[in-house]
Amino acid sequence: MTIQKFIQSDVMLPRVKRNGVLVVYDPDLRYRELCQGMNANGLHVVDATESSIESREAALKLLGELGTSNSETTGLLIYVPAPAPVSDEDRQRDPFALYSVCGNIFPEGDGDEYLSLCLKAKPDHATEIRAVFEKDPNPAFAVIDAIGGGVGWPTLRALLGAESSRDILFGLLVPDNRQHMALQEQDAWVAEARDLFKATLGLTLKTRAKAWSKIADELWRFLLFSEFVFDLPETTPAALADVPHAEDSARPLVQDLCDRLRNDQRTRVTYIDRAEAIEKALDLPKLCVGITDLGKRDTFPFEERTFFARALEALKQEDVDKVRDIIRRHAGSVWTGKGESQAQWGLIQAALQLVEACDDFERQLPNHSRTQDDLIDFYLSGLREADRYQREFEQAVGDHLDVEGEMGVVIEQARVRYRRLAEKAQMVFTKQLEASGWPPTGRLANADVFDHLVAPRLQESGRRVAYLLIDALRYELGVALQQQLAEDEPVELHTAYAQLPSITLVGMASLLPGAGKHLSLVKKNDGFVPMLGETVVSNVSQRMEVLRKQFGDRFAEMKLNDFVRAKKALPDTVHLLVLRSVDIDSQLENNPETTLSLIHDTLKRIRVAVHKLKKAGFHDVIIVTDHGFFLNAQAEASDVCASRVDRPLLAFTLTEPDVRISRIRLFRAGHPD
Template sequence: MSVSDFVRQQLHQRLEQHRIVVWYDSDRAFADFIQSFQADSCVVVSTVESILNSRRQAEAVYRQMNEPDDLAKAGLNLLIYVPRKRGIIEDEKRQDPFEVFAWAGVAFGDKEAEQLESLARQAIPERTIEITRLFAQGSPTLSMLDRLQFHHRSPLLLEALGTDSPSEAIALVLCLDEKSQRIDSVKGCLKEFLPLLATEIGFKPLLKAKSWTEIRKQLGQYVLFNEFALDLPCELPQSFSALPRAEASHELVIFAVCDRMRDSSDLRSGYVQLAVQVENQLQLSNLTENLAQLGTRDTFPFAEKRYLHQVLEYVQQDNLADAQRILTQRRHSIWNNHLERGNIWMIVERCVTFLATSNAVEDLSKKSLQSMSLRQIISAYAPPDRWGWAELDRHQRLFEQGATAYAGDGGEIESLVEFCRRRYLEVALAIQDRFLNCVQKEGWFPEGVLRQTQVFDQYVAPLLEQNNNKVAFFLADSLRFEMGRDLAEALEQLGEVETLPVASVLPTTTPCGMAALMPNADGTLRLVESDGELIPVLGERKLEESRHRMRLLQEKYGDRFKDIEPEDILSKKVNALGKQLASVDLLVVRTKDPDRIAESIGNMKARKYLSDVVSEMVNTIRRLSTIGFTHFVISADHGHVLVDEIPLGDVIPKPKGEWLKTKRRSLLGQFISGESPNTIIFKTEQVGIQGDAQDLCVAKGFKVFQQVEGYFHEGISLQEAIVPLVILRSQGKITTQSKPNIFLRYKFNYFANKVINLRVCYEYLLPEPIQVRIEAYDGSTIKAKRVGEATDCDARDERTGEIILQPNQEISVPILLESDDISCSKIELRAIDPQTGVIWAKLELENRLLD
């Protein structure tokens, strides 16, 4: 590509994205170029001759773009060429008559990367040395630089490799055996190649190297070692003094070679093998142990562990800014593509983010916590805007999710994860103590906060009184407020979303919370003794189980009502689902109970489900939007506390009493004696409980009355008793998009491990990302069951679990097979449209797990 073509491409991209481009060219390097520049629907205004006339012309075009007298002019773009330097300070910008257009669109040419020398290097990186030389000697013109593209210095190299670009040729022969063999097969090519290597990177083979095979080994070591050395901010150890060194003038080409090898999917595998080999040959890990600092480039794998150690040291020093700086630098490291290493870095980044959040929450809460009322604490925990104390819970959930999913031994980061767990309890319990004190003084429900018993009557029933409304009411189990925030953010593209905090009924159990979400519950919900148990009752109607609650809604709304679970929605084709729910105006969607999941398949999977439930609800809501549901109301029975394990001493004895309901965090009945510093005894009327119980005994802090796993509820805490209400007014039926070009590939046609490192690429001309679900199924039929899904990686949206694909970029996506017993002969990996469930791409792999 010529420099002119490259600049033309850059302008087209900016015009397409911003519509208005102001091009500052103080050196007038592009004065001739601008006279012939053309683009579809683009008006070019040159300010060379008259600033005043140009300003008037630009204003006229701008008016046509926004208030066209001809519809054809509504799609106009505007390019303004200004042969002057852009102002830096505000006074200079105010005096520039074209700055306002740059503000409305984008400026070009005011950054170093957008000036002629840098643009030339980007256009033809293989000519970097010559470009640098030309600018050092004078001021080359654009036409002179364009001619570099057509100058072939090495015709035999061009014949052998298809390129005579030094950086491209070196990268190809080092990473691809078939390309390397062409050096020998084209007569005279090696003789032509060696002087080029000497000129461009300073490489000269040792005398003992007689064959191209031997020279290639030396070349690989030379290139990688010198990238490492040139990038080093300190002196190399004397151990390496005998190795050939490149001059500083060779740095650009050597860096370009290594970037090409690491950044290209066709060369990356060869680079990894070469880097590991050179690192071992030179014993770099051992011989660089005493280096005070490494460079920032990604040459060798040993640096990855060194940087990880540095991050952990910074965390120990409470230097989170420098820890985050390294995490940002290393986020796209080639060595993170290895699943286990990538997972470790992901967990560390989540831990660092959590610690920064814990510091912020602690700083804010310490200033005013002890003087805050109950309502003020809830407002600080769940404010109308995005950031509140609930963010502490969110980031704790995310690092715990990563730690739970991690399959390695965790030795490197175990202490960091444990430190974060202790830190969570330290900050959360300080707030919890004050919160409980306020409940003791003020009672429950908190004044000015929406009651759980008001949700249906205020936010669901009115919608059903209006014609043509199709309402989906989600009864989510164990949804913390922060999870509702994540859900709301993920739904913003579908319409107008609002999130409110809701004060749940006490105790925070599923039967009580779900009953509170029924019609006419406010003021009428009671707990009544029946056969030695306390059960929720509305009027005379027992609502102990889900079937009782659904029957109540069925009787009230008749054929307009139906209840369903998310998997029943997601497993059906859109057309069939639309027919099934065509006459339904109130659809109640019931999520799974994490308590029952823990009992049947274990606590680890229950904890995983708590993180996955948000993505499941997003997918369900999208599917329902597709078939015409207009309103969505999402709330929960209660929240939950999530810790790794119950600390020693936090399992406390129950006070003596006639307890009708005995739960992990609370007791309901009649207190007799034995109150301790670890419990609070409330009169039931003090905390909004009507019925046959006189007293509610609650464990303080996050203590429990019985040994349990690290997930629990039933007590009184912000995490358990403040749940979200998410209200979505959908924009209407979602239109399905045409099938995108998505490609899935794996290094083998079989899998022999429960983790499959899938490569995914999305091809598209425009710079618009898309989101997909990537899942594994135990066959290719419609009845195939899901056996795995994409797990944590950079491209995964942590709220929805979907993979974000950027156009024309191949990424690595780890697929975790969930089942311990996959007996099918093959699995099918699928890229799925999250809105409709349509399969966009698939890849079949043979099962060799048992081999």
């Protein structure tokens, strides 16, 4: 295999397949022709050599196609004839830095240096390759290809069906069924294997056995321990000094083989089993207990715990850059995806995202606090993301059982940061509410939703409309739902504003016909009841009766869950179907610790209902909510929030825990126009 082919097939292509996007930085123009040759089979190559502007436009278009279903684009490689950005300032100036965030970059680390790549491609000719590089630090590909023209290890090549020494070693480590049978049927290959190990890795086999299993055991231990030693920033513990490991010249080959064993789904399980057994046999956790920095690679499972501890400590110290770097380096680790580790790393990442988002939005908030409209637009365009990150964080908290109590400080730190942001935004909001009133002038209110969006459609002959009343579907969830539905159908997202006081009793009544003109609150006994004209509309039956009286046989209603499970078709006479769901709101009030996982179920049921409605001949699906919610996960049972008597209008908002601007979600389900 030529060095160009090796870099294409064994280095760059796997990264594109794994990440979707690869940015190649090449100030020496060494890899340009090589990259251009990869433009095939759905992989598109954008060359920024000639025109940065045109290449940016092409890259952005292709990136969009990557996330589109049924797209022929399977990967994107961007060639940039410039050095890779190192600092944050460099990344800000680099127009292609965002693509490296979406995917990966080349070169990345010492293993991607030209010399290292050549050593990986031809591990049994390391001496000759190094001699070439001593004379010329940038030898042509043809010079490297000319090294080692003779063919060695003929028996192993024939038995394993492999050409390069690197592939032979891989076959000896994890032979497939055919290779395994061939190795067991004879032992003529053993002498060649001993010579191969010595020439490429510096390993002198101690075992005299000729069985593959014994040889493989020694090869595995030598390989994994060598990577561990290469990555260790300090001296190997004295108790491990006699354990054989490779010389530094074999570092590229050792790291490449280990990476390949971990990243290949066919060999990952074998790697995990071998690494766990070797760690136990060498007693590594005990012998390395005093080492705080084990490097960057996590060859053995016990190393993952030290990386996690470093990330945890960095987050406690608010060193977000260090946390981000640790998470990035270990995102694809074989150990972070196992059992409780996966939940712990997920919680660390969720906490980091929440803290970073809160810091960012807190800095921006003063610039969007001049008027009520400014604050609302800020929430709609960006601040809502803080709610999403907080919801995902609390979900991660619920998924993780903190038996050791080590996550407590981080959890509280993230909650305090979100609470501080929410409090600052709420203080701005309440001041503006006193000055400007509610709802905002010139914006759609919930009390006008039915008359503006539903009633006009029902006036068209034969038009069928589904009206989904989803309790507590706050705006960021509406955005998530819109994105999910948009994968199949056109979707419009509108904003409407909740009726005060923003409680279910009032909010659901505001979504009825004529609510904008006729809805009122009437004092009764110790509380208030909502009235639509002269009609009390304080419960579901009363609200549905209003619609039934107005639309007669054209109206039907049921719970969302019942409709999703129902097999019986609706009568063709039904032109207005109301589907109701209170799952999010009721669960948040009664079982907040389990509700977040149920939110996704509610969104899923809505998507299923939309598909069923389309098949049933409905032209429009309009999804609305009465209010949102503020998820106060840190509230204790005895906490209270007293209203201020000097501000009677605000008493409702201050004492209601789910105060949030409400929005409408509009979905057009394939109407002929």
